[in-house]
Amino acid sequence: MRKFLVPIVAALPLLTGGCIAKTVVDVATMPVKAVGQVADWTTTSQDEADRNYGRKMREQEAREGKELRKLCKKHPEDERCARTDNGFRADPGGNRNN
Incomplete structure (x- = not known):
């Protein structure tokens, strides 16, 4: 065997x-x-973190813009509703550093 x-x-x-x-x-x-x-x-990779942060900031800016448009509809005399040649100012808080 x-x-x-x-x-x-x-x-x-x-x-x-x-x-x-x-x-x-x-x-x-x-x-x-x-x-x-x-x-x-x-x-999370750095690229993925950057992409997520950019998305978050765009969504926040869109929310702020929507709120500002609502405010300006109700109170057009508000200083935050001052128009520039391209629409609303970027700083909805009315803080100018001039």
Whole structure:
């Protein structure tokens, strides 16, 4: 029995073409890859943070503009409603640094 078993076991790596070794490597590196993927999912890149900040600021400016338009409709004499050649002033608080 042993005469047949030793040559079969010795030939097994040649017959499998290294797929067992690759499987062992894949299983060993899987936890490292999984941790790396989780880290990518849970962290925010600088580009993504900049994009989110820009979106947030545009939404805030749109809200402020809408509120200013409502205010100017009700109280057109308010100094914050002073018009310039391109519409409303950028500073809705009326603070001028001149």
